[in-house]
Amino acid sequence: MxxxxxxxxxxxxxxxxxxxxxxxxxxxxxxxxxxxxxxxxxxxxxxxxxxxxxxxxxxxxxxxxxxxxxxxxxxxxxxxxxxxxxxxxxxxxxxxxxxxxxxxxxxxxxxxxxxxxxxxxxxxxxxxxxxxxxxxxxxxxxxxxxxxxxxxxxxxxxxxxxxxxxxxxxxxxxxxxxxxxxxxxxxxxxxxxxKNKMDKGKKLAFLKTAQRAEIFEINDFIIAFSNVSFFQGAAATKLLSLGADVSLVYGISEKENSSILSCRADSYFKEKNNFNLVNDLLKELQKNLGGEIGGHSGAAMWKGNASEKIVKNNCLGIIRKKLLH
CATH class of the missing domain: 3.90.1640.10 (inorganic pyrophosphatase (n-terminal core))
Incomplete structure (x- = not known):
C-alpha cells in the first residue's frame, strides 16, 4: 500500500x-x-x-x-x-x-x-x-x-x-x-x-443450499458444491460452518443474465495446501470459461456465463490438480 x-x-x-x-x-x-x-x-x-x-x-x-x-x-x-x-x-x-x-x-x-x-x-x-x-x-x-x-x-x-x-x-x-x-x-x-435475527428468505436459502449440496472428498478434504437462487455468498459461508473445507455455491442472476459462483475456503485448508481461491481456483476458471472474478484468498466470486455442470466440473478438476499434483 x-x-x-x-x-x-x-x-x-x-x-x-x-x-x-x-x-x-x-x-x-x-x-x-x-x-x-x-x-x-x-x-x-x-x-x-x-x-x-x-x-x-x-x-x-x-x-x-x-x-x-x-x-x-x-x-x-x-x-x-x-x-x-x-x-x-x-x-x-x-x-x-x-x-x-x-x-x-x-x-x-x-x-x-x-x-x-x-x-x-x-x-x-x-x-x-x-x-x-x-x-x-x-x-x-x-x-x-x-x-x-x-x-x-x-x-x-x-x-x-x-x-x-x-x-x-x-x-x-x-x-x-x-x-x-x-x-x-x-x-x-x-x-x-x-448478531441479528435471520430473515425467512435467508433461512430458506441456507436450508436449500445444505439440502442440495454435493459432497466430494479430495485428498482427505471435503469440497461441497451446491446451488441456490439468492444469498450465494452467505450460503457458502454457512457450508463451511457445517464442516466443508471448501464450499462452492452456484446461482443465476436473472437481473444480469449471468452465472455466479461464490466460493469460501477454510483457513486450515488454505494453509495446509498453500491455496488461494482467487489465484489457484478462479483465475484458472476464468482461463477456461472467461467471466469476471474478485475477492481474496478465503472468499471470492466468479461471474460469467456457463451451466452449473460445466462450472462444477471445471472447479473440481482445478482443485484436484492443485491438491494431487
Missing part, C-alpha cells in the same frame, strides 16, 4: 461510498474513514447506492452513523470507495458514475481488501491490501490515528467479514486483539453488534 496523505483532500467535496447492499464491514469502514477525516478538519458524507442490509442499518442507527442513499455524484470532486472496487457493485449509480468518471468530474480512491483487477475502478492500490476486512485495511494504514470508537468499528468489520472467524490468520487475530484491547469493550459486547 502506498503512503496516504490526507492534506491533499482539504477543501474538497468528499463522498464515502459503500457498495450496494452495504454490510457491516462497509459501513464500519466508512465510519472509521469519516472520523479520520474529521480529525484533520475535513468534512465528508457517507452514502450507499440504494440499499444497506438490515444488520448494517441497525448498527448505523445504534451508532448514529448518518448516511444518504442515491447520492448525486455531481456534487463531489473526491469519492472514496469503501469495501469494493468494482463497477458492478455501484448498483443504480453505475451509469452516472461511469459518465462522470470519464469526464474527470472526481478523483477515486478505493479502500478495499479484495484483489485488484485490470477492470477495477481504482487500480492505484493506494488503499487496497490483502486483508480479511476493509476495517483491517484501515487499521493497518492509520493505526496511530485510531481512537476507541475506531478500534471498536474495526473489530466489528473483522468479525463480520470472516464469518465470525471461520477464516483467519495470525495477522488477523493479532490485529483484532489489539483493536479489542483498545476499544474499551468486551468481546461479548462487540459480538452483540454482529
Amino acid at each position: 502506498a503512503k496516504f496523505n490526507f492534506s491533499k483532500y482539504k477543501n474538497k467535496n468528499i463522498l464515502l461510498l459503500c457498495h450496494e447492499n452495504a454490510d457491516l464491514d462497509a459501513i464500519s469502514a466508512s465510519a472509521i474513514l469519516q472520523l479520520l477525516l474529521k480529525q484533520k478538519n475535513i468534512d465528508s458524507e457517507i452514502a450507499v447506492p440504494s440499499h444497506i442490509n438490515e444488520q448494517a442499518s441497525a448498527f448505523a442507527k445504534k451508532q448514529k452513523i448518518k448516511f444518504i442513499t442515491s447520492p448525486n455524484l455531481k456534487k463531489y470532486d473526491q469519492i472514496f470507495l469503501l469495501d469494493f472496487n468494482d463497477y458492478d457493485q455501484l448498483g443504480k449509480l453505475r451509469e452516472q458514475f461511469t459518465i462522470l468518471q470519464k469526464q474527470k468530474s472526481f478523483e477515486v480512491v478505493s479502500f478495499d481488501h479484495h484483489v485488484v483487477e485490470k477492470r477495477s475502478i481504482d487500480t492505484s492500490k493506494i488503499g487496497v491490501s490483502n486483508k480479511h476486512s476493509t476495517t483491517q485495511v484501515l487499521f493497518n494504514l492509520f493505526k496511530k490515528d485510531f481512537n476507541e470508537k475506531m478500534f471498536f468499528y474495526a473489530c466489528v468489520g473483522m468479525i463480520e467479514d470472516t464469518g465470525h472467524f471461520i477464516v483467519g490468520d495470525k495477522e488477523l487475530f493479532s490485529d483484532f486483539s489489539f483493536c479489542l484491547t483498545h476499544s474499551n469493550k468486551s468481546y461479548n459486547e462487540i459480538l452483540l453488534f454482529t
Whole structure:
C-alpha cells in the first residue's frame, strides 16, 4: 500500500461510498474513514447506492452513523470507495458514475481488501491490501490515528467479514486483539453488534443450499458444491460452518443474465495446501470459461456465463490438480 496523505483532500467535496447492499464491514469502514477525516478538519458524507442490509442499518442507527442513499455524484470532486472496487457493485449509480468518471468530474480512491483487477475502478492500490476486512485495511494504514470508537468499528468489520472467524490468520487475530484491547469493550459486547435475527428468505436459502449440496472428498478434504437462487455468498459461508473445507455455491442472476459462483475456503485448508481461491481456483476458471472474478484468498466470486455442470466440473478438476499434483 502506498503512503496516504490526507492534506491533499482539504477543501474538497468528499463522498464515502459503500457498495450496494452495504454490510457491516462497509459501513464500519466508512465510519472509521469519516472520523479520520474529521480529525484533520475535513468534512465528508457517507452514502450507499440504494440499499444497506438490515444488520448494517441497525448498527448505523445504534451508532448514529448518518448516511444518504442515491447520492448525486455531481456534487463531489473526491469519492472514496469503501469495501469494493468494482463497477458492478455501484448498483443504480453505475451509469452516472461511469459518465462522470470519464469526464474527470472526481478523483477515486478505493479502500478495499479484495484483489485488484485490470477492470477495477481504482487500480492505484493506494488503499487496497490483502486483508480479511476493509476495517483491517484501515487499521493497518492509520493505526496511530485510531481512537476507541475506531478500534471498536474495526473489530466489528473483522468479525463480520470472516464469518465470525471461520477464516483467519495470525495477522488477523493479532490485529483484532489489539483493536479489542483498545476499544474499551468486551468481546461479548462487540459480538452483540454482529448478531441479528435471520430473515425467512435467508433461512430458506441456507436450508436449500445444505439440502442440495454435493459432497466430494479430495485428498482427505471435503469440497461441497451446491446451488441456490439468492444469498450465494452467505450460503457458502454457512457450508463451511457445517464442516466443508471448501464450499462452492452456484446461482443465476436473472437481473444480469449471468452465472455466479461464490466460493469460501477454510483457513486450515488454505494453509495446509498453500491455496488461494482467487489465484489457484478462479483465475484458472476464468482461463477456461472467461467471466469476471474478485475477492481474496478465503472468499471470492466468479461471474460469467456457463451451466452449473460445466462450472462444477471445471472447479473440481482445478482443485484436484492443485491438491494431487
